[in-house]
Structures are given as C-alpha cells and as structure tokens.
Amino acid sequence: MKRTLENIEKQFETFQILNEQGEIVNEEAMPDLSDDDLKEIMRRMVYTRILDQRSIALNRQGRLGFYAPTAGQEASQLGSHYALEQDDFILPGYRDVPQLIWQGLPLYKAYLFSKGHYIGNQMPEEVKAVSPQIIIGAQITQAAGVGLGFKKRGEKTIAITYTGDGGASQGDFYEGVNFAGAFGAQTVFVVQNNQYAISVPSEKQTAAQTIAQKAVAAGIEGIQVDGMDVLAVYAATKEARERAINGEGPTLIETLTYRYGPHTMAGDDPTRYRTEDTDNEWEQKDPIVRFRKYLESKDLWSEEEENEVIEKAKEEIKAAIKEADNTAKQKVTDLMDIMYEELPQNLQEQREEYAEKESK
Template sequence: MGENKFDPTVTLHEIEDKFQMFQILNEEGEIVNEEANPNLSDEELVELMSRMVYTRILDQRSISLNRQGRLGFYAPTAGQEASQLASQFALEKADWILPGYRDVPQIVMHGLPLWKAFLFSRGHFIGNQIPEGVNVYPPQIIIGAQYIQAAGVALGLKKRNAKAVAVTYTGDGGSSQGDFYEGINFAGAMKSPAIFFIQNNQFAISTPRELQTAGKTLAQKGVAAGIPSVLVDGMDPLAVYKVTKDARERAVNGEGPTLIETMTYRYGPHTMAGDDPTRYRTGDLDSEWAAKDPIVRFRKFLEAKGLWSQEKEEAVIDRAKEEIKEAIKQADQAPKQKVTELIGNMYRGDLPANLQEQLAIYKEKESK
C-alpha cells in the first residue's frame, strides 16, 4: 500500500496557475479576444482615448510645474493611463472613488475641478473641499489606508440599498500593507459593493515586486478573503474597462467585491520628491514596457477603425494645455492658507490643549 502524502505546494500551484492575464487588445492594437470585447460605441472609444491623451499631457505639465516650484507633492502617472482612466470610464456618477496619491486623474475625470487637484498638491485645505455631488475622497497619502475606508463606504452603500460601488486603488507596494488585507477581508465578509485595484507598476518606490511577496501574482491574495480576483493587462484599456464593468455589475447585484490586479508600469519616478528610477531600473526594462504603451496601442486600434487622427490628438493636447494653464491660474488666486486654518481644520470638535495654545499664538500673530 503506497504512502499517502499531502503536498501543500500542489494546491498552491493549482491556485496560482488559475491567474492568467486577461487581455483584449495586444501591443499592436489588434483584438485578440473578440468574445470579451466590450463593444464600446465609436463615441465612447474616442472619449476614452481623449481622456488618456489629456492625462499624459497633464502628467507632463504637472512635472514641469513641480520643478518650477508651482506644485508641491506629485506622483507621475505616465504609463498607467489605461489602468486609471479605463477603470474610471466604466463607473457611474453615483459611484465613489477613494484614490491613492497617484490617482488624481481618476478623480478629476469623476468631477473634481483640476484647480482643486493642484491645491491638494500644494497642501492647501481648499484642495480637499470636494464639491457637492462629486463622489470622490481626497487622495490618501497613508499607503493602503484607502482600502479600509473603501470597505466602510461600500458597506454604507449596501445599507442604503444604493446601486453604486466604492472603488479604490493602491500600488503593488500597498498590497504588502496590513490595511490591504483587512479591507478586502471585511468587504468580502460583508459582501459589500467594492472594487479594489492593485496597480502593479512593478516597483514600490525602489523595491521590485519580486521582493514584496513570494506569491506568483498579487491577484491571488483575494482568494484568502474569499472574493473574486482577476489579473488584467493594465496597458490594455479595453481589458481594464471590461473587468471593471463586470466587477461593478456583480457588486450592484449584491454579489460582493472584486480584487483586480492591473499589470502596468510607471515611466517616471515614484514621486518628484527626489526618487531616481535609474538607480533601480534598467534601460532595457523601460524599453520593454514602452513597447506596451497604452496610448500607442489604443491609437493604432482607433486609427485602424478610422476613428483617430493626428489632428484629433493635437486638438486634445491643445485643449489640455489651455485647461491646465487656466487651472493653475485659478489655484494661484486662492487665498493664502493661514496657520490658524491649518490648525483649526485638524479636528472637528475641541482642540487638544497644546493645539489650543498654538492656535492662540498664531491668531495673535495674524492679527498684527
């Protein structure tokens, strides 16, 4: 009689092998998964492309403004347009977005005025004053904390019987945080309408994904929380749109949350606060991912359909530059933030004694 051994590695590999990358549009702009094609209208395809081009220009201008000292904290987004914009494009106005600090494009497209996004970068409290009817939270600086917040917002939506979802984003580094698992576990247990994104841009600042976890994918982490998970080509806007749309439909139908890992890449540094990606990334790796560029890929697809041209792209670029120029001008016109406002906005109720003392000191200074 043979010895009956339990081999846990077999089970692990069976799970990991199920997470194959979902793709619709290949690097040459060709449909390789017609059955999954979301069949967006011509107008929708053009609008999605316009948003991606707009965001690439916004990224370039934001980097320049940061270098000029006209913006404060900034996390570059180039390379992640499909992951960010195609996912937001699949949402409805009633849905809530809880962004990380790199996710400004999504909340701008969801309705946050661009000038307020610029004030957020400067640390001005007006940048965190969200207009009525715009369902976004200010970008979260604490890595992974937005996952717990999203679980709470999603539960609130469920209790109100709202046909809406809470959507949040973090990077591959964020998936190593305790808040990440607590958020997906809670939402899974409550069957809350949430969509959790891991934008796997390969590096948590300088730490490569391979050193963050022994897991073959990050999507498989959803298995432990008992929620559906998917690995998608994050440079493919059609694929990102499709998995987001499907996840939203399941969520509003009461089937609970979804975890989505988008395989993507950031071309620039982690932030503009002194990070130098040439110290931990090779030129060959950069070139490999540049060949997968989401805008180039989508441009080829739309040009083949006769929906896009150089003239259309230039028009979007010109509009973006003009709107960015006006937004930074409006941000410049905001009243200078006072120290008393900074202290006063920290607490909803009574201030602690030490802050009351500081507030009194600065009130006196500002009155002179």
C-alpha cells in the first residue's frame, strides 16, 4: 500500500512553463497565445494588483466592509479566467472577485458586494456567474450541478469553481468532485493552495502530498500547477476546459500560490503563523515580476505601459467607489421586497412598521 501511494504521488509533479527568472523551461507546453494576448494578461494582473492595494486602503478607511486580499494570487486567478469563454459559468469563493470583474461585473458592484449591499449581489445578465460564496466549499457542490446541467443540455460550456486549500478540507469538496466524476459533469475545480487556509499550514490539513492527487479517488483528472506562473495556469485550465466540453470529464487543478496579505481584513494577523523568511521566499516568485521579465525579454512590455495601466486603474477605482458611495443605502423594506414575491401577513405587518420608520 505504501508503494502504491508513493507511485501515485510521483505522478503529480508541479507543472511549470515559466520559471522564477521569467524563462521558458517547458517549450512544448507553451500555450498558443498572441503577443496581444500576453500583453492583455499582464494588463489584467497589474490592474488587479492596484485594485487590491486600493481596496485594502479603502477598507482601512472604513469605506468597505468585508475584503479578502488577492496580491500574490493574480496568476492563479487571472490565468485560469483568461482560458474561459464568455458563456462559461463562474462559481467563485470570496477571494475571487477579480475573476468576476474581468467577466464583466461592474467595479462599483464589486464594492457594493464588499459593503454587504444587495445590489452588489445582482449579476448583470451577460455575466455568467453567481455571487462570491462566503460559506467555505459550498460552491463546489453547486459547480458540479451546474456542470452536469451543461452536459445534459449538450452545451459546449463549463462551470468553473474556486476555493482555497482550506476548502479542500471540507466535506463539500469530496462530495462535489465525486458527484462530478460519477456523472461526467463539465466542471473544472480550481483549488488555490496559498499554503495556509486561514492560518493552518497545508501539511496540517491533510496527509496527502498534494491536493491534486485527491482527483484519483474521484476518478477524474488532476494536476498540480505552479500557481505563480500565469502561462502554466492558463495552459492547464485551457486543456481542462477542452476535455470537459469534449465529454472527457471534470478536472481538479491545484495551483501552488501565496497570498501576500492577511486572510481577510477582519483582524487576521499573518505574522502569527507565517515567518518573514517564508514571506521573502514567496516574494521572489511574484507572478507579476516573473511575467514582466518574460515580456520584457520579448520587447512586449515597458515601464511606460505599466504606468499607464496603473493610472487607469486608479481613475476607474476612484470613480467606482464614488458610485458605490452614492448608491442609496439599503433598507429593511428592500430586503423584504427582494426576498418574497408575496409577503406573509406577519411580515407585511412588520414591513409597514419599518416603512413608517424609514419615511421619517
């Protein structure tokens, strides 16, 4: 049994295309991306890093509510998203707001989501996604169902869902991947292993050497990817998507990544469970720095272009937070109205009471 396990674990070597120096180390796996595609991916990564920095500042000013930092995970989030088609359906976790924004969610709505405003949970019709899931792992079983629905309809579309390494410790994770495997759902499961869940190291969450190998028990494909390498993440997700729509079943993708900030801005202190040496080690793997080196070696990126992206991000963020701030505050009666088509008598009486209070 021990030899069997060791043989399985040997099959899950980390997939990488771009090393930490920005050099291609796996030419055969290089995805078919144009120069414009490469530059667009970089624009999105830089924009998202600025978005994260400004969102943290806004949170500290009391202008946002719940916020989960994303710096360090841009390659994992945006590399996988760039491999999708517009009609693919996203079921995100609470750290995965960037994918929704690049899917078409207006930025001001992303800020309203953070504020807990119901409008922030209203997806535009063209945005194929649900609101970020706060319950850890709950989106995984939902994604299995959505992917099965696409299969039964005969649609060349997938469901993709995201969670962290902590989510892979939940019962929903095992139920979701097992269900998807049993019924051949058109689903891609992305576990962004940022090493610590909230504060517990990965090695204390599971005896498995990788999260990717858990695909074996579900009878589905699994792969571990360098989550700081945007090209590797893109290539792995693209292949997983093609397999799903061609009837070859779901895939579990584990991206090895790192969040540079706290778990959330709600009081988490990462210095209590992470060392300075560990932080420095992962900073040397920064996905933006790595990809910048690669693009500069191809004369595809410059400091001037990056500054343009940064300034554009700042302007759009400023406008978005202003729009969010100017949105009418939600009322108790609003919550009642959007919850029920027809209010029960007892709630109708309560609504009248609140409506009277709100009118003053």
